[in-house]
Amino acid sequence: MTLTIENLDVRYGGVHAVRGLSLTVAPGEIVGLIGPNGAGKSSTLHAIVGLAPATGSVRLDDRDLVGLRPEDVARSGVALVPEGRRIFAELTVEENLRLGLAARRGRGAPDLSPVYELFPIVHEFRSRQAGALSGGQQQQLAIARALVAEPDVLLLDEPSLGLAPSVVDVVFDALVAIKERGLAVLLVEQRAQRTVAAADRSHVLAHGELRLTLGPAEAQDTDKLVAAYLS
Amino acid sequence: MTVAILNIDWQTLADGLALGAIYALMAVGIGLVFGVLRLVNFAYGQLVMAGAFALALASQWGWPVWAAIVLCFAVVLTLSIAMEHLVFRPLRGHSPAVMLVATFAVAFLMQSIALLWFGSLGKIATSLAYLNRPWTLAGVDIRKIAVVAVVVAVVCLVLLQVLLTRTEIGLHMRAASMDFSTSRMLGVRANRVISLAVLLSGALAAVVAVMLTVQSPLVTPDFALRDTIVVLAGVVVGGLNRPIPATLGGFTIGFATGVLGGALPTNQSQYLPALVFAAVILVLLVRPRGLFDFSKTVERV
Numbered sequence: 001m002t003l004t005i006e007n008l009d010v011r012y013g014g015v016h017a018v019r020g021l022s023l024t025v026a027p028g029e030i031v032g033l034i035g036p037n038g039a040g041k042s043s044t045l046h047a048i049v050g051l052a053p054a055t056g057s058v059r060l061d062d063r064d065l066v067g068l069r070p071e072d073v074a075r076s077g078v079a080l081v082p083e084g085r086r087i088f089a090e091l092t093v094e095e096n097l098r099l100g101l102a103a104r105r106g107r108g109a110p111d112l113s114p115v116y117e118l119f120p121i122v123h124e125f126r127s128r129q130a131g132a133l134s135g136g137q138q139q140q141l142a143i144a145r146a147l148v149a150e151p152d153v154l155l156l157d158e159p160s161l162g163l164a165p166s167v168v169d170v171v172f173d174a175l176v177a178i179k180e181r182g183l184a185v186l187l188v189e190q191r192a193q194r195t196v197a198a199a200d201r202s203h204v205l206a207h208g209e210l211r212l213t214l215g216p217a218e219a220q221d222t223d224k225l226v227a228a229y230l231s
Numbered sequence: 232m233t234v235a236i237l238n239i240d241w242q243t244l245a246d247g248l249a250l251g252a253i254y255a256l257m258a259v260g261i262g263l264v265f266g267v268l269r270l271v272n273f274a275y276g277q278l279v280m281a282g283a284f285a286l287a288l289a290s291q292w293g294w295p296v297w298a299a300i301v302l303c304f305a306v307v308l309t310l311s312i313a314m315e316h317l318v319f320r321p322l323r324g325h326s327p328a329v330m331l332v333a334t335f336a337v338a339f340l341m342q343s344i345a346l347l348w349f350g351s352l353g354k355i356a357t358s359l360a361y362l363n364r365p366w367t368l369a370g371v372d373i374r375k376i377a378v379v380a381v382v383v384a385v386v387c388l389v390l391l392q393v394l395l396t397r398t399e400i401g402l403h404m405r406a407a408s409m410d411f412s413t414s415r416m417l418g419v420r421a422n423r424v425i426s427l428a429v430l431l432s433g434a435l436a437a438v439v440a441v442m443l444t445v446q447s448p449l450v451t452p453d454f455a456l457r458d459t460i461v462v463l464a465g466v467v468v469g470g471l472n473r474p475i476p477a478t479l480g481g482f483t484i485g486f487a488t489g490v491l492g493g494a495l496p497t498n499q500s501q502y503l504p505a506l507v508f509a510a511v512i513l514v515l516l517v518r519p520r521g522l523f524d525f526s527k528t529v530e531r532v
Binding site: 049051069070071074075080082086088090091095098099100101102103104145146149 | 402406409417
């Protein structure tokens, strides 16, 4: 299913965090959303999942998501991997995954094997307390938890934040594999160059507005990136 | 037969255990709602009071015991649901202070209604009075209610533990009490989890009403008010945010109150609340995070 955002506005009191943003993410695509701190990237994700007050249109194919409660957005097939992972540290890895199943739409016994295949570490440590995992392992768990519900759209909020370079590779490799499974992936990141290289297209956001769209070929064009950030 | 120190005999110990068990149930009832709503329900005692009046009316009407208990559950559960829909749900997301003051208002409203309907002299619930008679075990007399209270409390806690750890909805409730907004984002239905917590909490209040009316059959509009304050102190002493420490806190303060109440000479029993609350303050000074919170503070980079 295709995620379509048109003229999205997010306001917190007097702060106009996102201004008239439009973008689409089709199945089998990674779309990057990059930009400096405070550009409105996370606010965009929060607006999509119903955690921030939004006006404009957010649609999953023909279904309008604006105004839905967060749990209903999740149950429509949109999963968010939140910033800071938000793992339930006191629960086991497996219980964290079972929570992810809350948004699952299909009936019958859930099949976790595709997720375990993608993140073997999650399978290996499934009976451990999630709080005992390293940051990188927790990030993998957070993505796995979002995937067990078999969503159509995966939103990620800075998944590489604070991770060692080798783990960043694991995360980006996983995103490519997820995209190849036909999900629509919207990736908010600080690692601009890496994101532009991995995504089918990347939008640069500044002051809540879309300033520039870059293709993977432009990942090495640092002048253009820097100019977009400073504009 | 006595246990050396103070004036504690087996009956006093058994009464202490029974009061501890009842207070533990109240602590769990308060803790369940606090977990999902971050709301200390000060009106919890008034739910117990309403259940107690239901039992008193049923015995006045000559209803059989089972029907009296059914009426008690029906009244308490209905009031719990009404409280959730009329007060908790509209105020959800407001500051804890607003919610706490709202529960104060609900508490005094319910107490005033009880005063209007039943008067200050109260009514007597006698249906289960026979449980006050003793069982003689190995030459020791123990009131039946002491044994019943402990058994019922253990059964309730075990059932609740099974529900929380073995079922999907239980997992959702635990997750919601740890991080509500992330749980919702994962698809956990907020209203369902809150309704279940409120219902379970109400069911425990009904159980408490049945057992407290056996111990003190005179039901007045301030019935269970003092107990609620003591239990709240116990919950805070145990550790408000964590279910097992909160339960232990409730049990401990109930046990201490029961044993001290039995051990103090009759002419000094007016010192009991002062002693209990002095102990509460002392514990909070020494262990501000709660008596039973042994978790270490872990800082992550």
